[in-house]
Amino acid sequence: MAKPKIGFYWCASCGGCEEAVVDLAEDILAVTAAVDIVFWPVAMDYKKADVTSLPDQALTATFINGAIRTSEQEEMARLLRAKSRYLIAFGACAQLGGIPALANEFSREAILSWVYQDAPTVVNPERVRPAVRTDDDGRTLTLPEFRNVVRTLNQVVEVDYYLPGCPPTPKLIKAAVGALLEGKLPPRGTVLAPDVALCEECPRKKTKPQDLHFTAFKRPHLVPLDPELCLLAQGLVCMGPATRGGCGALCPGANMPCTGCFGPTSRVRDQGAKMLSSLTSAMEAKEVPEVEKVLAGIPDPVGTFYRYGLAGSLLRVNTTAAAAASKEAL
Numbered sequence: 503m504a505k506p507k508i509g510f511y512w513c514a515s516c517g518g519c520e521e522a523v524v525d526l527a528e529d530i531l532a533v534t535a536a537v538d539i540v541f542w543p544v545a546m547d548y549k550k551a552d553v554t555s556l557p558d559q560a561l562t563a564t565f566i567n568g569a570i571r572t573s574e575q576e577e578m579a580r581l582l583r584a585k586s587r588y589l590i591a592f593g594a595c596a597q598l599g600g601i602p603a604l605a606n607e608f609s610r611e612a613i614l615s616w617v618y619q620d621a622p623t624v625v626n627p628e629r630v631r632p633a634v635r636t637d638d639d640g641r642t643l644t645l646p647e648f649r650n651v652v653r654t655l656n657q658v659v660e661v662d663y664y665l666p667g668c669p670p671t672p673k674l675i676k677a678a679v680g681a682l683l684e685g686k687l688p689p690r691g692t693v694l695a696p697d698v699a700l701c702e703e704c705p706r707k708k709t710k711p712q713d714l715h716f717t718a719f720k721r722p723h724l725v726p727l728d729p730e731l732c733l734l735a736q737g738l739v740c741m742g743p744a745t746r747g748g749c750g751a752l753c754p755g756a757n758m759p760c761t762g763c764f765g766p767t768s769r770v771r772d773q774g775a776k777m778l779s780s781l782t783s784a785m786e787a788k789e790v791p792e793v794e795k796v797l798a799g800i801p802d803p804v805g806t807f808y809r810y811g812l813a814g815s816l817l818r819v820n821t822t823a824a825a826a827a828s829k830e831a832l
């Protein structure tokens with residue numbers, strides 16, 4: 503009997519999700535014995551034609567990591583959607599936008615100006631920028647278009663399942679592949695991780711106060727941390743209450759606050775807003791100068807509360823940047 507065909511593809515991301523597949527270690531041998539990997543450009547010399555030549559839905563599943571920023575990423579997402587029975591948003595960038603989506607704080611023009619002109623390390627006196635098409639000496643060079651904003655995978659194509667995390671843990675990947683092979687998948691649209699808040703699996707849970715009272719927000723590199731006490735109780739912004747479990751509370755286990763990479767549970771529409779409202783409502787300060795002093799402990803609110811989820815959030819993009827994007831599709 504023919505083995506299920508599987509694909510992996512990498513869009514706007516750091517590559518950590520690809521490494522997470524390799525982190526399956528010897529378990530990857532069982533995966534490769536059970537499936538035919540027919541497209542995985544980062545690992546082997548696959549070409550786009552290897553996919554275009556397949557009939558529609560020929561792939562049982564494709565795991566796409568990374569957000570969508572360029573025309574090429576959008577084209578590949580649409581192509582792989584057509585060729586796959588199941589499309590899985592693999593990791594925080596594909597699911598929610600991830601770190602690349604923090605670029606949605608800035609307009610496309612601001613990003614290009616900084617990268618090709620204004621950054622102190624740039625030497626570019628002629629102010630050359632990449633062009634979508636360049637004709638030179640009878641030859642034509644084309645490059646993907648850099649789109650206005652970063653989008654999540656499901657803002658471009660229909661997604662069947664989501665594997666959360668930056669990156670997803672080997673345990674979750676193994677469970678997802680197992681469910682796929684055994685035909686034991688949950689309803690479409692499910693996030694393949696426990697639907698409970700991270701605090702539920704945190705070893706510090708017993709020390710989490712019922713009522714929080716913040717007089718200051720502290721940053722982890724500036725204060726000595728108690729290795730057992732709830733990090734919120736120590737005045738740190740730990741995203742545990744607004745974040746889905748499934749990683750085994752890796753960061754609090756390493757004496758660092760959770761930064762939210764597993765995204766929200768199904769009961770939370772906007773992870774950043776939930777965390778922001780619960781923290782600010784627990785602030786002792788009431789007058790504006792006092793409030794501003796306390797909030798100075800969170801110097802990068804977007805990067806703190808929307809570190810992995812700006813594109814998929816209610817905010818989605820800086821409205822000034824959106825205005826600069828004019829009539830082009832967001």
Ligand code: SF4
Binds near residue numbers: 710734751754760
């Ligand atoms: S340390 Fe963070 S994850 Fe753990 S119980 Fe406290 S708030 Fe929740």
Ligand code: SF4
Binds near residue numbers: 700749
């Ligand atoms: S503790 Fe939070 S940031 Fe760390 S791996 Fe788990 S979900 Fe991600």
